[in-house]
Amino acid sequence: MNIRLLFLMYDYLPAFRPDVTVLFGKELKQLGIGTDLLGQVSGAKSLVEAKAWPAGEIFVYGRQRDGLLGQILRPLHDVALLFRLKPKHDVIQVRDKIRTGLLALGVARLTGRKMTYWMSFPFAEGFKLRAQQVGASQGLANQLFYRLRAAFAGHIYYRCLAPRVDHLFVQSEAMLDFMASKGVARSKMTAVPMGVDLALFAAGQCVVPRPPQLLGRKVLAYMGSLGQSRQSGFLLEVLRRVRVQEPTAILLLAGDGPSADERAWVRQAIVDSGLADHVWLTGWLPQAEGLALLRHADVGLSPIPRGVLFDVSSPTKAAEYLALGLPCVGNDIPDQKLVLEQSAAGLCVDMDAQAFADACLQVLQNADLAASLRAKGPPWVAANRSYQVLAHSVAAVYRSLVRD
Structure with missing residues (x-):
């Protein structure tokens, strides 16, 4: 029909x-x-x-x-x-x-x-x-x-x-x-x-050599919109706490602010944090280029503020990270919690900087856990979120x- x-x-x-x-x-x-x-x-x-x-x-x-x-x-x-x-x-x-x-x-x-x-x-x-x-x-x-x-x-x-x-x-x-x-x-x-459009995330797609900025680094990654309204300073605080135990950690921000004032805020927040040498802000990229960079990450971050507007949302980032085989650390927005718990391909924690940092360190310091999380993501996404x-x-x- x-x-x-x-x-x-x-x-x-x-x-x-x-x-x-x-x-x-x-x-x-x-x-x-x-x-x-x-x-x-x-x-x-x-x-x-x-x-x-x-x-x-x-x-x-x-x-x-x-x-x-x-x-x-x-x-x-x-x-x-x-x-x-x-x-x-x-x-x-x-x-x-x-x-x-x-x-x-x-x-x-x-x-x-x-x-x-x-x-x-x-x-x-x-x-x-x-x-x-x-x-x-x-x-x-x-x-x-x-x-x-x-x-x-x-x-x-x-x-x-x-x-x-x-x-x-x-x-x-x-x-x-x-x-x-x-x-x-x-x-x-x-x-x-x-x-997720599986054609974009298939193995062998969107592959580039490891960029110089990421050589010798443990990479925490975030892809998407940034700004004060999204509480993006939270990502910088997570990085600060991770670096206490993992000083090679760097934060890859594959995205930017949606408006000129938000873009200015993001850059000033990075400077004010004192972490500018450990943050790579790419600006807006074509999706294929952003995904290629994420393939070099160790952990994908998906913090989403709780509230009436976002609690009923369906976050894209967690599913995209999992489709790449990238372990995800995210908070307990209902749909995101469902994705992380059902897939067993990420860690779901409270929207708290220390809780995020501890979860990231679990993945960075436990190779067996990281490998297990990486393996579970792609097949779950293919069966449930393609x-x-x-x-x-x-x-x-x-x-x-x-x-x-």
Whole structure:
């Protein structure tokens, strides 16, 4: 049975997240699920780049526009995109757009289509936090908009949208439990955690000689976004404590801050720590280059602050480290704890610098333990967190919906 989705994106085009590019762009396509993407063009990309998509057509209306006007225009642009609905489309799917989701639900009911919603993040809670962060310096209009959005988003999403869609995809079992507590039937939800594209992580892929910076060093590695908001100073404190017993330790940071102010903060934090000679900050790298560096690491670090926004998330780093055969030390975010405990390929500890340091030292100082952890990661990820495996459960939901 071939199925066609009309998929409205929260992110600007072209798609870049692996749970879109790999899951929908490659794996679901191979299972007969085609996807037409709809959205706005990223300000940094051309229209030609935005329309590069292997699993169907791309429909664009509007371009990225920051500020209050951009926030107001996006759902209006999406209304125009909904006119792209054709008889070939079996399912309308919206990702992380609450206002657009409500509009799409109305269109689905009027046209007899099935409607699914992809919840990758608790945006209603995120809007509340954002409203608290917007100060008077950003103007009265901005303050009013963000406060109104925070006030109404939760009501609209939890009462009017999520319980009424035909199916809700969530990121983790913890998020599923959270949405069930909001009144959404468990039978109408499927947890689809962040996965791994095994083609990128296969042995022999992304291999480079050991860089001079890492020669003679025990390497603690972190790949991803850095900054004050992510409490990245925690990584420096872990390194400081590890070096008390393992003075050859170095911290490889394969990533950077998502904004200019966060990038400046990261560099100043490294200088202020007194550990600049033992930290290698690469800046943003193509994924293949970042993975090639991680193959020279001894431990992968995945500290994620606890709280309502992240407790329901599905962290990518732990699965990626394990797919590389890199022992992971991570804290007890529910989905990450599940990955580390079920795979037995890493150590799960509290979000405490000394606990992280002690776990790292266990791996660095016990060759048998390190070898055991390295061996267990890749097969577990292949069986449980590859997008090839995840695609089958997602495809089964679409087929069930279309048959009903």
